[in-house]
Amino acid sequence: MKNYSTPFIIKVLDVLLPHDLHHLIGDLEEEYYWNKKNEGRSYAYLSLWSQVLRSIPYFILQSLIWNTVMILNYLKVTWRGIKKHKSFSLINILGLAASMAVCLLIMLFIIDQRSYDRFHEHADRIYRVNSDFKSGGNNEAILYATSPADLAAKLEEEIPAVEEAVRLRGNYSGEIRVGEKTFNLNGVFTDGDFFKVFDFELLKGDPQTALSEPGNIVLSPETAKKLFDSDDPMGKVLTGLGDRDYTVTGIVNTEVKTHFNFEVLVSYASLTSKTALTESLSDWKNNIYQSYTYLKIKEQAQEDNLTSQFPSLISRHYQDEEGENIINSFVLQPLTKINLGPIISNEVGNSIPGIIAWFLIGFALIIILIACFNYVSLTIAKALNRGKEVGVRKVLGAFRSNVIKQFLTESVIIAILALLFSIAILKWLLPEFNSLFIINMSENQIDLSLFNHYWVYIFFLMFSVFVGVLAGIYPAVYLSSFQPSKVLKGISSIKGLSAIAIRKTIIVSQFTFSLVFIITAIILFKQFNFMVNVDHGFNSEHIINVALQDVSYERFESRYANHTDVISMAASSKVPALGSITGAWINSESLTDPIRGHSFDVDENYIQTMGLNLLTGRNFNPEIGSDSTDAAILGKSAVNKLGLGSPTEALGKPVEINDASYTIIGVIDDFISANPLRSKDPILMRYNPDNYYYAVVKIRAGETASFANYLESTWLDLNSVYSLKYKIFNEQLQESPILVLFGDFLKVLGLIAVFSVLISCLGLLGMAMYSAENRIKEIGIRKVLGATSGNIVYLLSKEYLFLVGIAVLIGTPLAWFINNLWLQQVSNKTAIGPVIFIAGVLGTVLLAMLTIGSQTLRAAKANSIQNLQSE
Numbered sequence: 001m002k003n004y005s006t007p008f009i010i011k012v013l014d015v016l017l018p019h020d021l022h023h024l025i026g027d028l029e030e031e032y033y034w035n036k037k038n039e040g041r042s043y044a045y046l047s048l049w050s051q052v053l054r055s056i057p058y059f060i061l062q063s064l065i066w067n068t069v070m071i072l073n074y075l076k077v078t079w080r081g082i083k084k085h086k087s088f089s090l091i092n093i094l095g096l097a098a099s100m101a102v103c104l105l106i107m108l109f110i111i112d113q114r115s116y117d118r119f120h121e122h123a124d125r126i127y128r129v130n131s132d133f134k135s136g137g138n139n140e141a142i143l144y145a146t147s148p149a150d151l152a153a154k155l156e157e158e159i160p161a162v163e164e165a166v167r168l169r170g171n172y173s174g175e176i177r178v179g180e181k182t183f184n185l186n187g188v189f190t191d192g193d194f195f196k197v198f199d200f201e202l203l204k205g206d207p208q209t210a211l212s213e214p215g216n217i218v219l220s221p222e223t224a225k226k227l228f229d230s231d232d233p234m235g236k237v238l239t240g241l242g243d244r245d246y247t248v249t250g251i252v253n254t255e256v257k258t259h260f261n262f263e264v265l266v267s268y269a270s271l272t273s274k275t276a277l278t279e280s281l282s283d284w285k286n287n288i289y290q291s292y293t294y295l296k297i298k299e300q301a302q303e304d305n306l307t308s309q310f311p312s313l314i315s316r317h318y319q320d321e322e323g324e325n326i327i328n329s330f331v332l333q334p335l336t337k338i339n340l341g342p343i344i345s346n347e348v349g350n351s352i353p354g355i356i357a358w359f360l361i362g363f364a365l366i367i368i369l370i371a372c373f374n375y376v377s378l379t380i381a382k383a384l385n386r387g388k389e390v391g392v393r394k395v396l397g398a399f400r401s402n403v404i405k406q407f408l409t410e411s412v413i414i415a416i417l418a419l420l421f422s423i424a425i426l427k428w429l430l431p432e433f434n435s436l437f438i439i440n441m442s443e444n445q446i447d448l449s450l451f452n453h454y455w456v457y458i459f460f461l462m463f464s465v466f467v468g469v470l471a472g473i474y475p476a477v478y479l480s481s482f483q484p485s486k487v488l489k490g491i492s493s494i495k496g497l498s499a500i501a502i503r504k505t506i507i508v509s510q511f512t513f514s515l516v517f518i519i520t521a522i523i524l525f526k527q528f529n530f531m532v533n534v535d536h537g538f539n540s541e542h543i544i545n546v547a548l549q550d551v552s553y554e555r556f557e558s559r560y561a562n563h564t565d566v567i568s569m570a571a572s573s574k575v576p577a578l579g580s581i582t583g584a585w586i587n588s589e590s591l592t593d594p595i596r597g598h599s600f601d602v603d604e605n606y607i608q609t610m611g612l613n614l615l616t617g618r619n620f621n622p623e624i625g626s627d628s629t630d631a632a633i634l635g636k637s638a639v640n641k642l643g644l645g646s647p648t649e650a651l652g653k654p655v656e657i658n659d660a661s662y663t664i665i666g667v668i669d670d671f672i673s674a675n676p677l678r679s680k681d682p683i684l685m686r687y688n689p690d691n692y693y694y695a696v697v698k699i700r701a702g703e704t705a706s707f708a709n710y711l712e713s714t715w716l717d718l719n720s721v722y723s724l725k726y727k728i729f730n731e732q733l734q735e736s737p738i739l740v741l742f743g744d745f746l747k748v749l750g751l752i753a754v755f756s757v758l759i760s761c762l763g764l765l766g767m768a769m770y771s772a773e774n775r776i777k778e779i780g781i782r783k784v785l786g787a788t789s790g791n792i793v794y795l796l797s798k799e800y801l802f803l804v805g806i807a808v809l810i811g812t813p814l815a816w817f818i819n820n821l822w823l824q825q826v827s828n829k830t831a832i833g834p835v836i837f838i839a840g841v842l843g844t845v846l847l848a849m850l851t852i853g854s855q856t857l858r859a860a861k862a863n864s865i866q867n868l869q870s871e
Contacts (some may be wrong), residue, residue, distance in 0.1 A: 003782040007045070008034060008586055009052055017059060024059075026054065030867040069400070074409035079409065082417075088769075092378055094415050095762040097421035099371035099754055100467060103364040104460060105433060106445075110357050111456075112446045116257045118338035120199040122296055125163075126335040127303070129155070129293040130344060132328040141328050146346045148284035149291040150634065151330075152193075154317060159309050161301035168292040170348045172266045175722055176246070177239040178227045182723035185223065187264035188348070193203075197296045200258075204234055205250025216267035218250035223263045241721045242550065244270065249741040256701060259338045261443060284318045285325045292348050294335070303332055305320040350442035370759050375411065375504055377472040377766030380478065392485035397487050403480035411472020412465055419464035436747070437740040507767060507800075508807045510760035511844060513812030516818060517753035519840035523819050523832060524746045530830035531739060536577055536670025537679075539611030542567075543729035545575050546695040549722040553603070553692040559718060563710065565703040570609035571692035573601035575729075576670045582775045586634075586684060590643030594656070597638055597682035598673040599693040606670065607633075609698045616647045617666030620687040627687045635670045635683030642682075657684060672828065675738040679828035704728060757844075761851045764800060768785050768855035771796055779859055792860035797852045804848040808841050815840065 006029065013025050028051060036044035045584040082089040117123060129151060134141035152165035169189040176183050194200070202210060203221065210218050217238060224233040238246045247720035252265060272281065281287055299307060311332045318327055333341060340354040390403055450456050548556060553571040561569050574582055587594035604620040606612070615636060620627045632655060636647060644650035647667035655662050673681050699707045708726065715724035772779075779792055786797075816837065823829050 007048060009048065013052070013059075016617060017063065024055070024062075028055075030490035045221060054545075055437070070405070071409070074406045075413070078410045078413045079405060088378065089414065091762060091765060092375055093418045093421060094273055095374050095378075096132055096371050096415055096418035096467065096471070097425060098758055099367045100415075100418055100422035100464065101425035101429060102755060103368050104422055104463070106360045107363045107459075107463070108426075108430075108446050108456075109433075110340075110360065112257070112450065113340050113352050113357065113444070115447075116259055117335045119256050119258075120335065122199075122865050123301070124334070124337050125297050125301075126294060126336060127332040127451075128335065129295065130331040130333050131288055132331055134286055134326045134328065135324070141326070142345050143331065144288065144341075144346045145331065145333075145344045145348060146289050146291055147293040147837060148318075149281040151291075151293045151294070155293070155295055155315060158313060160785075161297050161306050161308060163296045163298045163301075164193055164196045165295040166190060166197045167268065167382070168194070168294070168348065169271060169290055170292060170579045171290055171433035172264065174243050175241040175793065176227070177721075178725075179238075182241065185263050187262040187266055188260070189266050189268045197294055198866075200256070201253040203251040207250075209302075209825070212269070213267060213268040214245050214269040214273040216249045216270070217246040217667040218252050220263050220267040222254070223249055228308060241723075246270070257447070259347075259349040259351050263525065270511060277280055278870060284327070285320065286326070289346055292432075292565075305333055335767055336525060338401065341415050349350055350444060352442075352444060367755070367759075368470075369504070370510065370763070372471040374759060374763040374766055375414070377763055378472050378769065379407075379411075379472075379475040380766075386479060390479055390482045394482075394484045396470070400480045404476040407479055408469060408472045410476070412468030415464040415468030415471065418467075423460070432747070436744045438681065438744060443499070456722075467529050473644060477804040487599040504803055507760075507763055507803050508810070510756070510763050511804055511807035512811040512814065514753070514756045514760045515840055515844045516750065516805060516815045517756045518836060518843055519812075519815035520819055521746070521750050521753045521812060522836050522840060523823075523830075524742070524749060526830045526832075526836070527826070528739075528742050528746055531676035531742065531828070532734070534672070534676050534828060536733070537612070537669060537674075538576070540733055542699045542701055543609070544697045544699060544704065544708065544711075544731065545727050545729055546697060548693055549720055551718045551720050553689070555718060556695050558681040560697065560711070562752070563707065565700050565707040565710075567698040567700055568605055568609045569698065570605035571603040571689070572606055572694045572696055573599075573691045575694055575727075575732065576600070577675060578732060579675045581674050584658050585656075586638065586642060586682060588642040588644055588653070594640050595682055597639075597657075597684050599657070600673070600683070600685045600859040601688035602685050603687065603689065606685070606696065609696050610671075611667035612671060615667045615669055617651045619666060620685075626662040627665070628689065630660075630784075631687060632657060633666040633668055633685040634664055635668055635681075636672075637670050637680040638682035638684060639664075639667055653773065657686070662686070663675065675736060677738055677828055679824050681827075705814050757847060761847055764804075764848055764851045765855065767800060768796070768852045770860035771799070772855045776859070776862070779862070789857070789860040793853065793856045796856040797849070800848070800852050801845075804845060808844065811844075812837055812841060 007691065008028050009027060010032070014022070028048060031051070032044050035047050120126060128145065129147045131144045131147045132141050133144055149167060149169065152167040154310060155162045155165045167190065172185075172187045174185060176185050189209060192208060192211050194211065195202060204220070205218065208215060219227070219233060227233065227238070228236060233248045233251065236248045238248065240246055246266070250265075254262070257467075260758075281291075297303070309332075314327050314330070320326060333344075339351045340357050342349065343353045343355070393403060393406075420501045430446060430448065433439060434448075439445055507706075546556070555567055555711075557571075558565060574580065582599045584597050584599035585594040586597045598607075601621070606620055607614055607619055614633075617633070620631065620633070622628075624631075633651065634642075634655070639647055639650045642650075642655065644653055644655075644664070650664050650667055653664050655664060666684070668683070670680050670683065672679055673683050697707070708728070712724055743832055775796070779796075782792065782795070819832070823832070
């Protein structure tokens with residue numbers, strides 16, 4: 001039996017060369033067998049290899065030419081298809097664009113976050129030392145970003161692998177006076193080693209001496225501009241109010257991405273020059289929560305070897321005889337992995353945890369997969385129109401791989417066009433995203449200069465190609481499987497996707513989520529409006545809250561109480577409803593365990609000035625000495641929760657507040673003490689003149705601005721070293737952090753709801769189009785037999801309305817359950833009636849009907865005779 005095995009090189013060429021050049025392979029193979037028969041096997045091999053090697057340039061050239069020709073052909077066919085089916089193409093493009101815009105936003109955010117702290121030349125050798133510490137108050141150890149204050153010096157002295165180490169203390173916050181103006185500044189204490197470890201550029205000053213002496217301060221350019229405008233700040237003296245004077249010794253460039261968040265760097269010597277503090281800084285147990293240690297290791301040093309020396313270091317310098325405060329170990333964290341790293345207590349800046357990034361990546365993946373599914377659904381819906389085209393191409397010699405390439409090219413082109421739209425949407429989304437309160441507050445805005453980098457656009461392009469391939473791979477494989485003999489005869493029913501139950505499952509899922517988002521957005525909007533217009537339980541009209549700072553309330557009162565614009569004036573330790581509370585444990589004889597209350601230290605005028613409702617009992621009286629030691633006024637809810645009976649019954653009963661005994665002298669109606677999300681919190685008020693931080697000034701209507709001006713012009717008369725700080729109460733309430741955060745959340749959820757509905761409707765549109773195309777012959781026959789347009793619309797719509805109905809049955813209770821979960825945590829909430837759910841359902845069903853109706857009406861009004869002829 002003769003051996004006709006194909007030479008290996010022929011098999012390789014068969015794989016590598018395009019089908020259009022396979023005739024050359026046939027020629028080579030034919031000549032090989034002829035040579036083998038007439039000249040022998042060895043000669044045939046040598047001749048074959050010789051011809052192959054000589055033909056390689058030709059093969060490459062021909063491959064390039066053929067591939068270019070085919071790509072141009074694919075592009076031409078794609079462009080014709082887009083022009084011919086404008087609406088269909090636009091739906092596909094917009095559907096992908098909406099999802100891609102959200103994904104690009106998330107990608108930009110993560111790219112931006114990953115760039116933090118990579119500008120340091122030796123970033124790969126810089127680590128932060130975290131502490132695995134269990135305190136006496138915790139049952140388990142917690143990982144802290146902080147470490148003992150003198151750890152940096154110990155590391156440099158005792159571990160040779162450490163090249164440099166620097167200590168930071170992140171609690172510098174003070175008021176600075178320059179000339180007649182005062183400014184609040186925030187920063188960190190550190191020393192000259194800061195510039196040895198990190199590569200922050202010192203624009204002015206000497207890094208060796210800028211932070212070497214007590215009173216040295218280095219400013220950021222923005223801070224220097226704010227304090228001195230265009231004047232040279234070097235050598236200028238800043239007066240620290242209630243503190244010491246500081247001399248500007250440098251300007252540090254902060255226009256870099258870093259996890260540090262500071263306006264000024266203050267010399268560590270300014271801190272250690274205070275004798276009492278110097279001694280406490282060597283106490284590891286008490287200073288493990290406030291100081292940070294960063295180190296740069298030597299080039300050849302290994303992180304593992306360094307870490308292995310920590311246990312002995314701890315045992316040499318720390319002993320806790322009681323065994324309650326245990327330093328288990330120190331943990332090195334690479335500088336470039338602090339941002340997007342694990343959640344660690346006591347972070348020095350506003351780092352974004354890595355879990356947030358993973359959540360966003362998952363969210364982006366889901367969005368893009370749903371969009372790709374919609375593309376698949378819409379493309380398959382057009383399969384009948386493309387079936388004959390595929391058949392003709394195959395009859396004319398196209399291989400299946402050619403057809404796959406063609407459809408993949410189409411989907412990639414669609415994705416690239418969608419990219420253009422998505423970038424336009426992204427340009428709109430970015431400023432909205434950056435303006436979110438939580439993004440602004442944490443200074444994690446996406447850097448808009450990213451758009452100036454060409455690699456960003458290359459990345460976008462690669463992403464769009466990936467999306468195009470992902471969306472087009474199934475339609476390409478599916479449509480290329482058509483047999484010419486069948487499709488050219490006219491196939492009226494294409495099996496495949498129609499039989500896939502997951503398609504209906506995804507449609508139901510999409511509308512379920514859309515319904516949940518819509519209902520949740522409505523509830524959030526209603527709750528937000530409720531909180532904005534809530535009755536706080538006190539009268540905030542025409543009230544100014546003045547921070548007393550170093551001015552006693554008596555002095556403030558004597559200066560302003562008799563002003564003609566002042567109706568009344570009171571003193572308080574806290575401003576209610578702004579999110580900040582002072583907690584206190586309250587107990588009564590009726591309870592075993594104390595309850596947590598909100599404590600206010602007020603004077604005898606507070607109830608009247610704030611317009612509180614005294615239900616029973618009496619107000620504080622300065623002339624009764626015991627009022628300042630054991631008298632308390634409780635809120636109505638506090639009385640109930642303490643089991644003291646009615647407000648009247650509670651009068652005169654004893655309570656314990658933070659283990660001290662008090663007698664109830666009055667009961668007031670509840671007011672919002674923490675934030676607008678909470679009501680009926682246990683409230684207690686005590687008369688404590690030593691603990692007043694705010695003056696509450698009630699002004700005559702229309703005179704608020706006038707009195708504020710008077711305050712500004714006369715504040716210095718009180719000889720305060722601090723600048724005047726006051727707020728109009730109504731404006732404070734409107735700017736409450738919880739309201740701003742709630743507004744941001746509402747904005748984000750509303751946007752998600754819009755995208756969710758858009759994507760769901762596009763998915764349903766694809767299904768409706770598919771059904772209309774697939775049942776065109778049936779529709780023609782039914783119309784010939786007398787069916788009306790209404791009958792046809794009902795016939796085509798009922799299946800999808802059924803799917804939407806399932807989504808409503810699932811989504812409505814799911815929306816109730818989810819919203820009920822978070823509303824259970826809200827004590828001050830709006831009423832949620834069935835109207836909200838009915839509105840959400842009607843909105844969803846209406847959108848679904850409009851989507852389906854656009855296709856079913858078109859199919860119902862089509863010419864049945866022509867449809868039957870075409871079939």
